[in-house]
Amino acid sequence: xxxxxxxxxxxxxxxxxxxxxxxxxxxxxxxxxxxxxxxxxxxxxxxxxxxxxxxxxxxxxxxxxxxxxxxxxxxxxxxxxxxxxxxxxxxxxxxxxxxxxxxxxxxxxxxxxxxxxxxxxxxxxxxxxxxxxxxxxxxxxxxxxxxxxxxxxxxxxxxxxxxxxxxxxxxxxxxxxxxxxxxxxxxxxxxxxxxxxxxxxxxxxxxxxxxxxxxxxxxxxxxxxxxxxxxxxxxxxxxxxxxxxxxxxxxxxxxxxxxxxxxxxxxxxxxxxxxxxxxxxxxxxxxxxxxxxxxxxxxxxxxxxxxxxxxxxxxxxxxxxxxxxxxxxxxxxxxxxxxxxxxxxxxxxxxxxxxxxxxxx
Numbered sequence: 001x002x003x004x005x006x007x008x009x010x011x012x013x014x015x016x017x018x019x020x021x022x023x024x025x026x027x028x029x030x031x032x033x034x035x036x037x038x039x040x041x042x043x044x045x046x047x048x049x050x051x052x053x054x055x056x057x058x059x060x061x062x063x064x065x066x067x068x069x070x071x072x073x074x075x076x077x078x079x080x081x082x083x084x085x086x087x088x089x090x091x092x093x094x095x096x097x098x099x100x101x102x103x104x105x106x107x108x109x110x111x112x113x114x115x116x117x118x119x120x121x122x123x124x125x126x127x128x129x130x131x132x133x134x135x136x137x138x139x140x141x142x143x144x145x146x147x148x149x150x151x152x153x154x155x156x157x158x159x160x161x162x163x164x165x166x167x168x169x170x171x172x173x174x175x176x177x178x179x180x181x182x183x184x185x186x187x188x189x190x191x192x193x194x195x196x197x198x199x200x201x202x203x204x205x206x207x208x209x210x211x212x213x214x215x216x217x218x219x220x221x222x223x224x225x226x227x228x229x230x231x232x233x234x235x236x237x238x239x240x241x242x243x244x245x246x247x248x249x250x251x252x253x254x255x256x257x258x259x260x261x262x263x264x265x266x267x268x269x270x271x272x273x274x275x276x277x278x279x280x281x282x283x284x285x286x287x288x289x290x291x292x293x294x295x296x297x298x299x300x301x302x303x304x305x306x307x308x309x310x311x312x313x314x315x316x317x318x319x320x321x322x323x324x325x326x327x328x329x330x331x332x333x334x335x336x337x338x339x340x341x342x343x344x345x346x347x348x349x350x351x352x353x354x355x356x357x358x359x360x361x
Contacts, residue, residue: 001159001205004043004051006124009062011055015042016160020201029063031056031079038086038093041192045161046235046271047130050092053083054123057100061119069112076104088283089244089312091236091273096126127163133268133326134164141171141231141266141324145180149228152185152218155246156198157233157266168231168266169202171324176208183209185227189246190215191291191309215248222259230256231324234267241317241334242279243267247310253319265315266324274342279314287311 003014010027011034018024026042028034034056037043043052060079066072080097087093103122107115145151151172158169165173175181184203189195196212203210213221221227230252236244243249243265256263276282289307293299301307323330323337330337 001202003160004048004055004127004163006055006058006120006127011052011059013037013043013052014160016044016198017042019160019197029059031059032082034059035079035083035086038083044194045156046090046092046233047134047162047164047167047268048160049087049090050096050270051123051127051130051163053086053093054096054100054126056083057097058116058120058123061116066112069108069110069115072112072115073104076101087285089235089285090271091276092268092270095270099126130162130268130270131164133270134162134166134170136326137167137266137268137324138165138170138174140326140329141168141264142174142178142180144262144264144322144324144329145171145175145178145229148180148182149175150182150185150226151175152187152221152227152230152252152261153199154187154195154230154232154249154252155189156194156202158199158202160198160202161233166202167233167268167324168264169199169233171231171264171266172203173206173208176206181208183211185211185213185218185221187213187215187218187248187252189248191287194246215251218252219255222255222261225259227259227261229262229264231264231266234265234271234323235312236276236282237265237267237272237323237338238276238278238282239272239274239335239338240278241320241323241330241332241338242282243315243317243320243323244279244282244284244312245315247313250313250315250319253315257319262321263315263319264322264324265320269325269327269341272325272338272341274338279316282312282314284313285311 012027015024060075158166186195186199200212234243287309292307292309293301317334
C-alpha cells in the first residue's frame with residue numbers, strides 16, 4: 001500500500017481520517033493543503049510527515065505563478081514557514097524542511113527549470129531513503145524475536161505512518177513472515193483511535209492475527225503473562241534515548257518494566273535528535289479539547305468540562321530495552337550508543353547479545 005506519492009506534478013496522499021471505512025486519496029498541487037493535512041492528521045506518523053513536508057516544498061517551487069528563481073525562493077520560504085508550524089513534536093518534519101532548504105541554497109545558481117528538478121529529486125530521495133530504512137528496521141528488529149511471540153503495540157507505525165512498510169510494524173510483519181508472531185495486541189490508542197482504525201486494519205490486511213484492546217487492558221494482559229514484548233514507534237528520540245511517542249506509551253513502558261516484559265522502540269535515525277539533550281527538552285504538542293470530548297461528531301463529555309489533551313508523552317531511556325534503527329540495534333547506555341551512531345560507528349549487536357523469549361505460549 002502506498003499512502004504518499006508524487007504523480008504527474010501533484011502530490012497524492014491517503015486521507016487517514018477516513019479509514020478504515022473509506023480509502024480516500026487526495027491529489028493536490030497546493031502546499032497549504034499538504035500542511036493542513038498534516039495538521040489535521042490526514043497525514044500522520046513522523047516519517048510520513050517528513051516526506052509529505054518535502055513534497056510540500058516541491059509543490060511551492062512548482063507553483064504556476066512562479067516565473068523566476070527569486071519568486072521561487074520567496075514561495076519556498078513561505079511554504080517552509082507554514083509547514084514548520086503544523087506539528088511541533090515530530091523531528092522528521094524539521095529535518096526534511098532543513099534538508100530541502102539546504103538543497104535550495106546549494107543550487108542557488110541553477111536556473112528555474114533545473115532548480116525545480118533538483119528539489120523534486122531531493123524529495124524523492126527522502127522518500128526512497130525512508131522506504132529503505134523501513135525495510136532494514138524490520139530486518140534488525142525481527143532478529144530480536146527469535147521464538148513465536150505475542151506482541152503488544154501502540155498507535156500506528158505501519159505503511160500509513162511512513163513511506164515504506166513501517167517502523168515498529170515493519171518489525172512485526174517481518175517477524176510474522178519468519179513464523180515468530182503468534183498474535184498482536186493493538187491498543188485502541190485514545191483519543192483518536194489510531195490503533196483501532198489504522199493498525200488493526202493494516203494488520204488484518206497483512207493476514208496477521210490481531211486482537212484489539214482498550215488502552216487500559218494492557219496491564220491485565222501483562223499480569224496474565226500474555227505479552228512477550230512491547231514494540232512502539234517514536235516521534236522524537238533525544239540524544240540520551242528519551243523517546244516521545246503517542247500519549248499512553250509511557251504507561252506501557254512502566255507496565256512492561258513492572259512485569260519484566262522487553263520494551264522496544266523502532267524508528268529511523270532521522271527521528272533521533274541529537275540537538276535535544278533529553279526528553280525534558282522535547283516540545284509536546286497539545287491537541288484540541290474536541291479530540292477528547294467528542295468521538296467524530298458525537299459529544300461524549302459533559303459540556304464545559306476542562307480538558308488536557310497532549311498528543312505525546314515521553315518515555316525515559318531507562319525504561320527502554322533497545323532502540324531499533326535502520327543501521328542496527330542500539331542498547332543502553334543510549335547516550336553513548338547514539339553518539340557512536342552519529343559518528344558512523346557500527347551499532348549492530350553481536351548475536352549473543354540478542355535476547356530470546358523466555359516463554360512460549
